[in-house]
Each structure stands twice: as C-alpha cells, then as structure tokens.
Amino acid sequence: MIDPMLAAELDSVPGHDRFATVDEITAALSRLAASHPGTASLRRVGSSTLGEPIWCLTVGDGPRHALVGALPHPNEPIGGLTAIHLATRLCADASLRRATGCTWHIVGCLDPDGTRLNEGWFAGPFTKAHYGRHFYRPAGDEQVEWTFPFAYKRAYFDRVMPETLALMRLIDTTRPAFMTTLHNSEMGGAYFYISRPVPELHAVLRALPGRYGVPLHAGDPEHPSVRSLDEAVFLTPRMEDLYDYIEALGHDPADQIGGGASDSYAARYGTLSLTAELPYWRDPAAGDRSPVQTARGELLQAQAEELRETFTVLDTALTAVAGDLTARSPFIRASRFFLPLVAEAAALAEQRAQEAEARRPATTAERQSCRETVHSSRLRFGGMLLRALEGELAIGNGTPAIRAHTGALRETYAAWCAEAEAGTPDETIPIRDLVAIQYGSVLAGAAHA
Template sequence: MTARMTDRYPTVTQVTASARRLVSRHPGTCRLRRIGRSRAGRPILMLSVGHGPHHVLVVAGPHPDEPVGGATALVLAEQLARGARLSAATDPTLVTWDIVLCLDPDGAAVSEAGTAEATATPTRTPTLRHYYRTTYRPMAAEQPEWAPIISRQLPESRALFEVIDDLRPFLQCSLHSTDVGGSWLQLTRDLPELAAPFRTSAAELGIPLQHGTYDALYWENPSPAVYVLPPPDSTARLAAGSENIGASTWCAPLRYGGVTAIVEVPMWASDLAEDLTPYPDADDALRDLADLVLDGGRQVTAVLEKARSFLPPPQHDPLRRVVEWMGDGLYDMVANSWAPLARQAAAASADDDPRRLTTAQIAALNIVARRQPIRAAGLLLRLLRASDDRAAPVLYRELDELFTAWCTDTEEALRARWVPVDDQVEHQARTVLAGAESALKSLR
C-alpha cells in the first residue's frame, strides 16, 4: 500500500506541505481548509478527499509524542486521491474522507523542538533513551481529545466538536501510537468485521497484538486486542481518571449514530504483549510495579525540588507544567488503580480462573509503571539542559544517570524491538480502511 519512506516520522510542516501538493495535483478531488486555531494561534487544517454524502473523519496528531498519525494520514490521502477503489468505503462518490492533519499543533511544536535541539542524534535503530529525551506529552487538561472530560474547553477540542457536528461522520478514527507493546483497538461500539483484517495485518507485519492494556483494563474484549468502551454514562468499567469519558471527542459521533476507533500501533514491539500464559504470583508482581512507579516518581520529584527555584514557572512553560502535574498525584493514582487487580489476582485459584492475570496483562502494566517516571525525567532533563543556573549541570548528570538506566532496563525487561515506521503506517492505514468498510455496512 505505502511507498517506502525513510525510517522517520514527518514533521507537521512536512505533512502540511505534502497535503498542499496533493491538492494541487488533484484539485477536483482534494480540498484543504482551516477548521480552527490552536491556543497559540496555529492553524488546524483538514484535508478532504472525495465528494460522497457519507463521511469518515480521521484525526492525526492528538498526542504530540505519538507521531505516526501524520504519516498515516498522508498515505491514506494519497491512496484515496489516486482513486484506488479497494472497497465501497474508498468510492469518492459515496464517501468523503476528512483528515485532520494535526489536532495539537502547539504540542507538536514543543515535541519537535526537543528533537531539533537534542545533542545526540538517533542511531540507525532508534532507542527509548532518545525518544523520551526529546518528545513531549501535555498534561491531561491540555490534551484536546481528553480535556473535555475534566471540563476544560480548548479551542482545539471545540474545532473538532464543530467538525463532528457539521459532518456527522459514520466513523471517526483517532490515530495513536504507543511507545512499547503491541497494537490494539479501542471502539465506542463493536465492529465485528474489523477484527479479522486487523489481526491479519498485524500478523503479516510482525506486530504483536496487545492482550490487556492499561487504557482499557475493564472494557469488554470481544476479540483479541479489541476493546469496547462502556456506555458513556457508566463508571463500572473505566480506568481511574476516565470516569467522564462520555464528554470526550471520542464519544461525540455517538449522537449521530457514528462510531469511533482509536487505532494504536507500537513504536517498539514487545512480544510479551500477546503472551496469554497465566502469570505466577501476579498479586506480588502488581505490588512490585506499584513500588516501581512510586519510587521512580519520588526520585524525579526529588530532583525537581532542588531545581524549582531556577526553572521557568509552570504558567510559562509546558514542560514544567507536566512534571509538576505528574508529581502532584499522578504516580499515586496509577499505582493505586491496580489495587483491585491485585486483590482479584490473589483470589484466583486455578489457571482457568477468569480472575487470573496473564503475562500479557502484567507486561502492559509493566510498560505503564516504567513509562511514567521515564517520561517525567525526560522532560525535566530538557528543562535542566536549557537552564544557565550553576546547579543545573550537576542535577542534570544525577538525573541522566537514572534516566539512562531506566530506559535500558525497560528495553531489556520488555524485550523491545523497533517497528519500522513504514510498518507502523501500513498497519494503521490498513486498519482504518478496514474499519471504514465495516462501519459503512451498518448504513446500507
């Protein structure tokens, strides 16, 4: 499906330039328009392909530390513009594809600045150390898809809500990636016919499926690595912090009969993600993982305490806001959310007891436990590196030693292997197309 590319993600500027070239080559088929502006005034652009009465909405760049979506958006747009009719969903007289090129351009700018300013260049095979040292993920209140659930109204969120209300898409696809693990789908309504092509694509590309994920611990799991959101007014099967998920942009198409698919693909694969063998002493493992995230968080926060006096204030610096937010209860929330699972695992008896946790489920929580302090440390290292205070270099070396050891341990513990960008994009694009075909059938 895809043309081979270098093993790098395109920047927002590159994605936008490619979209403009596509419009110039296919002026009767493609249109590019601004649907809103970010908090900093950057344009939020949407590329539309086709003229059909039914709409698929694709959202790239919802999280700036998940850069695969821009590349996937371009691959989808180019294929659709060429008129390759693989199915009814790619018929431009039946379906219009509306592709938001980057939902969070402000966050992308902060993340891309970290990559540009890094002293070390990535090796031929990218490493977690370089990734976490350069990327940026906003606090929840500044994530456009997520902010509405905590009653924060961002201009980026409003722009997406307005597009959904205008287009009434039968399918919204949000393009995400995860740092380490496998691929999975989160759906607001089950699409049974999507499971097989999703599974087949992953197998052909050597990408494991994520059997068990922190994001959807208690959701329905109708097929491997497919998780269906509980009803928006339910709180029975939601992870901590997501109780008001019905207010998110994910759920907005529901009021028009549409469905949302969150398509996750790993940057680094871990085959542990699909190991369904029962995990021995899972309750002890969960307590160890809780200690891991709490201990790591405390160590990062200790460095932050020493640096607070000379770092830029949180209201003026997005990196500082995230590090403060993580230290102000996030580590505890993550660790405490596993207590019910630990009790469940302790009560399990036989291997076929449904309360028994698998190696894949423990691996998913292992990823989260390690990710949180590493992510905070990477952001704090950027702040320390930019400071001219005399204490900054000493604190930088202290934290960098921890950070490097944590990244190395994570790669080894999870047996992480890099997934080429082409394969990440191929799998995500195939899944989106299969999802569109599956969702379209409900309209016929």
C-alpha cells in the same frame, strides 16, 4: 480475513525511515490540493493555542462523511504518515473513492504545538532512551483528545482548547458516519478501540497486525475499567465509566477526571469511532498467554512499589526546584499533571494486588505489561522533567537547586534507560508496517461504519 482489495491497498504503502514533521505534513496536503483541484480542497479549520493554522483536506464527494484526525497526542506520529498516504491514494484513485462511498475530511496534525516538541526523535535513532529524552505529552487539560466538554456527577469540564474546538466544529458540520483519531502506543502488542461492537470488523482488525509480524496485545488494558470485545479489541472507554470505577474503589474521581473524548462527542451523530494503538518496538512477549511462576498479585505489588519509587524520585526533584523556576514551560505543566497520576497508578496496582483474581498465576504478557508500565512512566515523565530543568539552565537560571537536581536526575535517568533497554527485545518495527496497519484499519472501519 483481509480481502484482496484491502491487501492491495496495504501493499501500496511506501517505505519510510522517519516520521513526518508538522511542516512536512502540511506541505504534503497542500501539494495534493494543488495537484487535484477537482477532487481535493484544503481549508483552515482552526488554530493552535500558539496560533498555528490547523488544516483539513477534503477529498471526494461520497454520500457519507469520514473524519480522520492525526496527532491528537503529539508523541504519536504514525498517524501523520497514515493521513498523507490515505489522502494520496484517495486523490489518485477514483475507484477507491467510489468504493469507500465517503467524502473524506483529513486533518494531518491536530496538535502542531505539541508535535513540534517531539520532532527531536522523529528521525531516530529509534531507541527507548532517545525517545524518552525528546518526549513530550501535554498536561491533561492541554490534550486535544481529552478536552471535550464533560459533565457527570461532581465532574465538570468546559475549558475547551482551540484545537479541540476545531475538531468539534468538524464533527458538527460533517456528522461523520465514521471517525478515527490516529493514535499509537509505544511497546507491547497492537490493540484497537471501537465505539460499538462490530464483529466483522473485529476479525479484520485482529488480522492486520499479524500480516506484519506484530503481536496482538495480551497484557493488561490501559485501565482496569476498559471492557474487552474480542482479542485485542476493546470498547472505547467512556469517561463516565472511568469515573464510576474510581469512585467504587473509594478514590476521588474528581482528581483524575478531566474532559471528554472525541468519540463520545461524535456519538450524538451515530458515528462509529475507531482507534488503532500500535507499538514502536516489537516484543513477542506482548502476545504470550503462557503462565509464569509468579502470581499476578506479586507482579502488581512489585509494579506498585516501583511506580511509587518513580514518583518519589521525580516529585522530590520537582518540589525542590519549584521556587526557583522562571520559565513558563509546558514540560513543567505536564510534570505537575502526570506525577500525581503515577502515585495514583501505584495505589491502584496495590489495591488490585489484593483482589481474589490476583492469586492466579500471571501470564508472560501480563508480566511484560507490568514491567513496561514502569519503564514507560520513568522514561516519559523523567525525560520531560529533565527537559524542563535543562531549559532553565539554558536561559541562565542555574540556581544551586536546579543544577544539583538536574545532575542527579540525569544519573538516575541514565540508569532507568539502561534497565528499560536491557534484557528485552528492542527491535524497531518498520514504520511502513505501522502505517500499513493503521491505514488498513481506517479503510476497514469506514467500510463497516
């Protein structure tokens, strides 16, 4: 399913032993613009919330436009290297530019502020514990990808961030035939989102991970409302569908729905949007559809209980120190946003455990997916809350409550890390392989747009 031209491009990806920082991405794109003045140009398209420039490299002069945005979520750095490699190959190879038929607009980092808060783990060691201790994910209304204007039923969002505004302007000025914002997951298998069915593209996407021994995701989708188009290929979820799903369960969607996403905004121009979600760690269980001896409902119930316990531990600590906090910390804003979502996820898992479909035997992949959902919540959100509390201590705000809950959370977090890393494969997927899969998906998506 991978044609010879695409295979040759995949083989062009160099080895990497670390992810690129914001400064390294900017420097790489600047060098390309300087060394290929007739082919590429670099321009500032916006600013971050803290005032850092957001740069876009435009390459080629094809009749169609393709828009690539890396690091819309700052804990997902594969895209920074993918953007650099894509830009490098397009600048160097006129035949590749002609073959794509596109003028390419490549933003190397959409969220420089948040990315800098993740750079502590970009050079490794690539363990789950080290990742979690240096992890940062912005609160929902501070994420580039989820702060596009949105209005539906009782939901309304118009607090567009400067970073999102930069991407909106690019979409409006280029009206791209193809767009990808470069994301990645953490664990499990590889999977893809596309904004409309393209069966020929599905086949290429499914074949790419296997070339590098990365399993296709066979566990639960990110949300039960997500529609499957093919094995490990999903229809990009619309916020309207998520709203309706939550409402049908009897919950209040207004508590969970924020802004829209880039693909929904670009849909007005007929844009084909693609997202490749790739894990950092290889786990064969992620693609194993064989049945286990446990009913799916039992797994969901156990997941609900562990998520609720996670919420209780973190919410207790955050509530206890709330009156003592002095720093305007993005880690605190993120904690206050994500912790209620952990409780909502527990309630949803418990509700799904009672459905008729949950009586069947679970698969190995579903069992692993349930476990990893719990581990991810603990390591991500526990790590961010610890960073917030340690930040207070670092500026001299060591009140008794902050000192006590920092110490207690450190102990609990160490146990969570040990549990997450015990008994499961922890083989780090080579960064080159991840970049190659993502690079291949970008070229394939543009070819089928």
